[in-house]
Amino acid sequence: IDREIPMRTKNRLNSKETKYYKPEFQNCPHCDSKLVYCHTVSRKTISTMEGVYTVVNMGYRCSNEHCSNLDTVYRSAQAEQLSMKHITYGTDVLAYVGQLRFKEHKTRNEIMELLNEYGITVSDRHVQKLYERYAVLLRASSESYAKEELSKVVAQHGGIILSMDGVQPEKGNETLYVIREVLSGTIVAAKNVKSSATSELMEFIKPVLDYGFPILGFVSDGQQSIRLAFENLSPDTPYQYCQFHYLKDIAKPAVDKDRKLKVNVKKKLRGIRDIEKKASKASTLDEETALDYAAALRAVLLEDGKPPLDLPGIKVFDQTKKIQKSLEKCLDKKGDSFT
16 A cells, blocks of 8 residues: 655754854863864754844864864854754744743743744744743753852851742742842742641752752741741751841831821822812812922822831821921912812
C-alpha cells in the first residue's frame, strides 16, 4: 500500500542575515598556540527584538598537536548567550516577556499582541512557554546574584541579618514567604507554600543557611512558626521582633483616631460638588477661582500617608486648614460678593 510520507517542515523563520561567531580568544589557554577552525558547532535561526538572524557558532581547536587539550573545541560564549537550547527566540525576547509580565502585569494575550507588533510571531501558547523559560533563567541567576551581594555584606559588616515575612493574598490561598537580607535589602529567597507550619518553613530557610555566611541575627514579625523555625535551625543566633511591626502595633490606637479624623474632614467637605456645579455655570474670575479651590480640596482628600509615622488624617487636616486660610484672605479682599 502506497502511503504518503510527511515531509519535514522547514524552519518557519525567514532569516534576514547570517552572523558568524568565533571564540572570544585566539590562542589556546593551555599552551598559548594559535587556535584554528575545525568545524561548525551550531547553526541556528533565532527571532530577536531586532529581527530574525541565523547564528553560526564556529568551533576552533589548538593547532599544537602535542597540546594536552588538543581535543577541546572552543566556541563563542556570546553566541551561546543569544538564545537558550531548544528554543528559537532570543534571550532579549525572554527578558522583554519577563518585563511585561512582572513589571507591567500584562496578560498572555496582551504580551502576544505586543510581540507581534515587534514582528515576533508568537501564539498564546508560545507566550506561556517563553514566560516559563524566563522563570527558569530568573531562578538560576537569583541564587548566584544573592551570594555575590551577601559576600559584599559579610566583607563590610562581618555577617548578614536575615528577615522573613509572609503575604497571603486571600484566605485559603498559598502564602508567599520572602527572605531578605536587612543590611543590603537583597531578596535572598521567595517561595509559595501551602502551609505555614514550622517544619515547612524550616525546609524553605535551610538552603539559605547552607550558603555558609555568618549570620548576625534574625528578624521577623510575631508569627510563632517563623520564630520557631529560626530557633530550631540556629538556636544560638540572636532573634529580634521587627521594629516596624512593633511600632505598628503600639501605634494602632493613634492610627485608628487618625482614620476617624480623616473621615470627619471628608464629611464636612461633602458640599464641594454643589459648589462646582454652581461655579461651572458662569465664566467669571470669581467662579474660576472657586473651581480652583474645589480642585485643590479634592486633591487634598486623595492624600494618603504611610502610618504609623506619616498619618494621612493629620496631613489632610493641616492642608485643608491652609486652604481655608487662603480662602479667607481671598474673601477679605473680594468681600461677601464672592460667596
